[in-house]
Amino acid sequence: MSGIAAVFYRDYRQRMTNIGFVFWDLFVPLAYLLLFGLGFERMLGGSIAIAGENFGYIEFLLPGVLGMVTFSVAMNTSWGFFMDKDSGIFYELLTYPITRLQLLVGKISFNLLLAVIGSMLAIILGVVGMNASIRWSLLPLTAAIVVTATAGWFFLFSVFAIKLARMDSFNTLLSATYILLMFLSSMFYPLSDLPIWFRLPAYINPMTWQVDLLRFSLLGVGSAMPLLLEGAAVLVFALVCLALAVRALNRAD
Amino acid sequence: MTNAIEVAGVQKSYRAKDGELVRALDGISFEVPQGRIYGLLGPNGAGKSTLVKILSTITPLDSGRAAVMGFDVTRQPLAVREKLAVVLQQTATENLLTVRDNLLIYAYLHGVKSAVAEQRLRALAEEFELGERLRDTVQELSLGTKRRIQVAKIFMLDTPLIILDEATTGMDPLMKRRVMDRLRAEARNGRTILLTTQVLSEAEELCESIMILDQGRSMASGTLRELRKLSTRLFRVNLLFAGTDGDLVGRLKALNPVELQVDGNSAEMVFEGEEASLLGKLADISRDTPILQFEVRGPTLEEIFIALMKENR
Numbered sequence: 262m263s264g265i266a267a268v269f270y271r272d273y274r275q276r277m278t279n280i281g282f283v284f285w286d287l288f289v290p291l292a293y294l295l296l297f298g299l300g301f302e303r304m305l306g307g308s309i310a311i312a313g314e315n316f317g318y319i320e321f322l323l324p325g326v327l328g329m330v331t332f333s334v335a336m337n338t339s340w341g342f343f344m345d346k347d348s349g350i351f352y353e354l355l356t357y358p359i360t361r362l363q364l365l366v367g368k369i370s371f372n373l374l375l376a377v378i379g380s381m382l383a384i385i386l387g388v389v390g391m392n393a394s395i396r397w398s399l400l401p402l403t404a405a406i407v408v409t410a411t412a413g414w415f416f417l418f419s420v421f422a423i424k425l426a427r428m429d430s431f432n433t434l435l436s437a438t439y440i441l442l443m444f445l446s447s448m449f450y451p452l453s454d455l456p457i458w459f460r461l462p463a464y465i466n467p468m469t470w471q472v473d474l475l476r477f478s479l480l481g482v483g484s485a486m487p488l489l490l491e492g493a494a495v496l497v498f499a500l501v502c503l504a505l506a507v508r509a510l511n512r513a514d
Numbered sequence: 515m516t517n518a519i520e521v522a523g524v525q526k527s528y529r530a531k532d533g534e535l536v537r538a539l540d541g542i543s544f545e546v547p548q549g550r551i552y553g554l555l556g557p558n559g560a561g562k563s564t565l566v567k568i569l570s571t572i573t574p575l576d577s578g579r580a581a582v583m584g585f586d587v588t589r590q591p592l593a594v595r596e597k598l599a600v601v602l603q604q605t606a607t608e609n610l611l612t613v614r615d616n617l618l619i620y621a622y623l624h625g626v627k628s629a630v631a632e633q634r635l636r637a638l639a640e641e642f643e644l645g646e647r648l649r650d651t652v653q654e655l656s657l658g659t660k661r662r663i664q665v666a667k668i669f670m671l672d673t674p675l676i677i678l679d680e681a682t683t684g685m686d687p688l689m690k691r692r693v694m695d696r697l698r699a700e701a702r703n704g705r706t707i708l709l710t711t712q713v714l715s716e717a718e719e720l721c722e723s724i725m726i727l728d729q730g731r732s733m734a735s736g737t738l739r740e741l742r743k744l745s746t747r748l749f750r751v752n753l754l755f756a757g758t759d760g761d762l763v764g765r766l767k768a769l770n771p772v773e774l775q776v777d778g779n780s781a782e783m784v785f786e787g788e789e790a791s792l793l794g795k796l797a798d799i800s801r802d803t804p805i806l807q808f809e810v811r812g813p814t815l816e817e818i819f820i821a822l823m824k825e826n827r
Contacts, residue, residue, distance in 0.1 A: 267622040271608070274619065278610045278651070349606040356570040357623045358596040514573035 264359035268367025275341070276371065282337050286372075287379045290329040291386050297449075298322045298391065311451055311482045320394060323387045324475035325448035328468055330379040331407055332443070335414030336435055338372040342422035343431060352513075361510040365503065369415045376411040377404050384479075399478040406478060406495070410471040413499030416506040423509040442468045447476075467498045516584040518675050518706035519546040519569065524578035526564055526730075538564040540730040541578070546708060546723070548674065551701045553721030554710040555819060560727040562710035563603055566679045569708070570600045583674055599624075599668035601681040603710075607660045609653040613644055616652055616663055621670040634670050641692070642666040658684050665693055669700075676700065678709040682716060694720055718815040726822055733822045742812045748772070748786050748821055750814070753796070754807035755779045765799055784817060 276282055298319040308315040345351035354364065380403065387393035418435065425431045443449075445459070446468035452460050463469050470491035477483040526539040539561045546552040554562045567573035568580055571591040579586065585593040608616050617638065621631035639645040642662055652660060661684045668676055676697070682690045697707055697720060711717050717724060718738060725735035734741055755762065758779050766774055766781055769792065773784035785792055796805065813821070 264623070264625075267619070267625075270622060271619045274615050275608070275610050344610070348609040349602070349604040350608060352567075352572055352602055352604070353600065353606040354623075355572045356595055356598060356600040356602075358592060358598075358625060359623065360592055511574075514567060 264363035265367040265370060268359065268364055269370045272338075272341070272368055272371045275344075276375070283375065286330070286334045286337055286375050287382060289333060290326045290379060290383055293329060294319070294322060294326045294383055294386055294391070298326075298387075309451060311476070311480075312484070314480075314482055316480060316482075317393065319387055319391045320480060321451075321476075322449065323383065323393055323395070324472050324479050325446075326383045326387075327380045327403070327407060327475050327479075328410070328446075328448055328472045329443070330383060331376055331411040331471065332414055332439065332468070334372050334376040334379065335369075335411050335418055336439070338369055338415050339418035339422045340431070340435075341368065342419060343428050347428075355510065355513060361507045362503075364510065365416065365419060365506050369412050372415070373408050373411055376407050380404070380407045395479045396481045399481075403475060403478040406471060406474045409495055409499050410467075413467065413495065413502050416499065416502035419506040420502070420509045423506070423513050442466055447472050467495060470494050470498075515548055517545045517581075518548045518550070518583060519544070519552070519708060520579070520581045521545070521565070521569075522579045524565070524568065524580055525576045526561075526568065526573065527576055537730050539568075539575075542727070542730070542732055543578075544725055544732070544735060546706055548706050549701055549704045550723060551697065551707045551709070551721050553717040553724040554708065554727060555712070555714065555717055555724055555815075556710075556727035556733075557712070557823065559729070561730040562727055563679055564730075565727075566600070566602070566677055566708075566710060569594075570598055570602075570677055571595055596625075597673050597675050598677060599671045599673045599675070600677045601665055601668055601679060603679040603683075605657060605660050605664060605684070607652045607663050610651065612649050612651055613655075613663055614648040617667060617670055620667040624671050624673070626670065631670060638666050638669055641669075641696070642689070658686060658689075661685055662689055669696065672705075674705055676705060676707045678707065680710055680712065682711070682713065690716075714814070714816040714819055724815070726819060728823060734818075738815060741815070741818050748784065748813040748817055750811050750817070751783045751785060751792070751796075752807070752809040752811075753781045753783070753805055755781070756804040756806050759803055762799075762803055769795055784813070786821075 301322070302318040305318050308317055309321045311321070342351065345354060359367070384395065388395060421431055421434055425434070445463050446466045447463065448468060452463050452469070473483060473491050474488060474495065477488050522543045524539050524542045525537070527535050527537045530536050542561070542565060554565060556562050564573065568575050568587060569582060571587050571594050574588060581587065582594040583597040585597065587594050608619065611619065614635065617635050618631050621634065622628070639648055644663065644666065647655065647659065652663065665681055682693060685693065694716070701707055709717070709720065721738070723735070723737050724741060726733040756779070763776050766776065766783065769783070769785070771783040772786050775782045796808070799805070
């Protein structure tokens with residue numbers, strides 16, 4: 262079994278022993294879509310205009326919920342490093358004949374599958390259960406965005422998980438990051454109507470780039486050049502975070 | 515033949531929580547030929563675990579050179595890790611997984627093929643009395659059993675070097691004996707074993723060569739025989755007297771032993787000094803209380819260790 266496959270198998274076995282994690286990853290975003298989406302759709306009454314086109318709030322929110330899936334899966338997977346520290350196996354893992362890169366990639370691989378499944382469930386709920394209308398032709402692109410973004414977030418959170426000694430510090434940091442990145446992005450509302458002090462940090466938030474890309478792949482909205490830039494930025498973000506995570510593992514002593 | 519371990523002038527410092535720079539290793543050098551059992555001894559904070567972490571590529575060294583089976587730990591860490599099976603000081607098990615998964619996944623992560631891993635699992639389950647526990651989740655097991663699983667894991671592999679950092683801590687005596695026997699057998703088959711321990715009797719029994727570390731420096735190294743030579747002025751005397759009298763203990767204490775234990779008409783003493791002068795004094799005592807048995811032997815590893823520590827501080 263290759264290094265990545267072995268780490269993949271290890272994470273699969275671990276995840277399957279704790280259905281709570283899987284439930285959290287797959288169903289909490291669905292609950293957001295169902296409760297938050299339905300509530301706001303009724304409250305707003307009409308539709309939301311993006312780039313001259315009108316969409317229902319559930320359609321608008323759906324790409325954001327996919328963003329939430331990537332975030333949740335990445336958070337829970339990086340939390341696994343704390344479980345490894347707690348059980349004492351973290352340092353032993355570093356003595357195994359696998360590279361730090363293989364360890365990180367293997368660890369996220371199984372969870373990427375979960376993120377894709379979670380995203381598909383959210384799309385099915387949105388379309389079948391809540392009458393959202395999406396563009397099916399770019400579904401592979403949606404999956405690619407989900408995979409890249411989940412990996413990027415995981416690598417970023419892994420840096421915190423590896424460097425921080427205390428789980429409560431990690432949880433606090435992640436909760437703050439979660440709130441900040443979700444609400445300071447285009448996940449729940451269009452940025453165009455918001456004040457400049459809100460829009461500026463939102464534009465440099467990787468969650469905004471990711472949600473914009475997902476909105477394009479699912480709804481077909483957006484202009485080519487900004488989307489290309491955001492696509493490149495998501496990729497660079499993932500690669501930089503990967504490099505930082507490898508570095509953190511190399512200095513994990 | 516390449517040495518299994520080569521360490522030359524290794525230095526390592528780290529910053530403590532109060533910001534002070536602590537020198538964990540200060541120019542350590544040693545070599546371990548293949549197929550040997552080598553012991554690293556020392557009190558807490560001596561630098562043993564730091565050395566283990568450097569050799570297993572967890573911690574980078576500051577200066578010097580360390581190599582495992584000819585591969586440099588800094589430049590070829592992956593090649594080094596391919597040659598290692600490591601038991602670290604802290605208990606390390608996959609707590610959410612079953613015992614079976616713990617052993618198999620460890621093997622898979624070291625590139626062992628599935629069929630071979632299954633075969634080794636069966637043999638180890640019997641040897642380490644884990645057969646009935648294979649389907650249990652590790653978090654439900656006792657600390658001693660977790661330690662047993664951790665040590666059993668290394669025998670899922672056939673790497674040429676085994677590193678054990680205080681590996682038998684928390685094990686029951688019977689299992690400890692079994693592990694020691696297994697380690698000896700592995701060494702006979704050509705595997706090299708580096709172990710750190712604070713249980714000196716364990717090191718004395720297992721190790722062919724030993725290095726005593728303190729405060730990051732090597733205090734002494736060599737075979738047990740060579741270490742004994744360093745402490746020639748230290749010797750242990752066992753005496754059996756024909757009887758006891760009220761003054762016997764006082765007269766023995768007057769000889770200024772380093773250690774004295776009297777139990778009825780027998781006494782065990784550790785002396786530091788010239789053997790000949792002691793014999794004269796004992797002859798004086800035997801005139802009043804005859805000595806039936808008299809035995810002198812060299813110091814134990816523990817006595818050498820304590821003497822060296824005292825000298826160093």
